[in-house]
Amino acid sequence: MTIKLLAIGKTDSKELQKLISIYQQRLDHYIKFQLEIIPDLKKTKNLSEDQQKIKEGGLILKSLSSTDVLILLDENGKQYSSVEFSNYLQKKMNSGMKQLVFLIGGPYGFSEEIYKKASGKISLSKMTFSHQMVRLFIVEQLYRAFTILRNEPYHHQ
Numbered sequence: 001m002t003i004k005l006l007a008i009g010k011t012d013s014k015e016l017q018k019l020i021s022i023y024q025q026r027l028d029h030y031i032k033f034q035l036e037i038i039p040d041l042k043k044t045k046n047l048s049e050d051q052q053k054i055k056e057g058g059l060i061l062k063s064l065s066s067t068d069v070l071i072l073l074d075e076n077g078k079q080y081s082s083v084e085f086s087n088y089l090q091k092k093m094n095s096g097m098k099q100l101v102f103l104i105g106g107p108y109g110f111s112e113e114i115y116k117k118a119s120g121k122i123s124l125s126k127m128t129f130s131h132q133m134v135r136l137f138i139v140e141q142l143y144r145a146f147t148i149l150r151n152e153p154y155h156h157q
């Protein structure tokens with residue numbers, strides 16, 4: 001199984017990008033991982049929030065392949081402890097699926113079409129984070145999950 005993290009818009013902060021890269025490199029030891037950025041929409045001034053979400057949704061669907069399993073990162077999703085999340089990933093790997101895609105929404109979240117397409121929703125907290133911060137939190141949690149599965153001394157209960 002491979003894992004793709006799909007996000008919208010470049011990270012403006014060099015510091016954040018640096019931290020994300022550190023966990024990306026660490027993750028490479030365990031699984032084929034890719035961070036794919038969908039460019040920000042241009043000329044959004046005259047678009048409503050819904051129109052923006054629908055446009056973003058179209059771009060997201062284009063970048064998915066037919067066998068991808070799509071999981072949304074969404075503050076209203078299911079919450080896991082880090083150990084539970086590592087078991088969740090192990091089950092996905094055992095299922096024989098090709099690619100698991102975690103999707104981070106834009107500033108207004110996801111369109112209805114994307115909610116319908118998704119197989120699940122995961123929340124990292126009840127609080128809302130910026131879409132930029134979520135990239136760092138999920139790569140760190142993915143790394144943590146693999147160290148838990150390998151019994152490596154990173155996570156402490």
Ligand SMILES: C[S@@+](CC[C@H](N)C(=O)[O-])C[C@H]1O[C@@H](n2cnc3c(N)ncnc32)[C@H](O)[C@@H]1O
Nearest residue numbers: 073074075104105109123124125127128129131
């Ligand atoms: C600024 S938030 C958008 C918030 C917006 N209220 C919504 O309806 O989703 C941008 C993206 O960051 C991600 N996000 C923010 N907080 C999150 C959390 N606590 N758990 C998981 N993902 C989160 C989601 O993918 C969300 O679409």
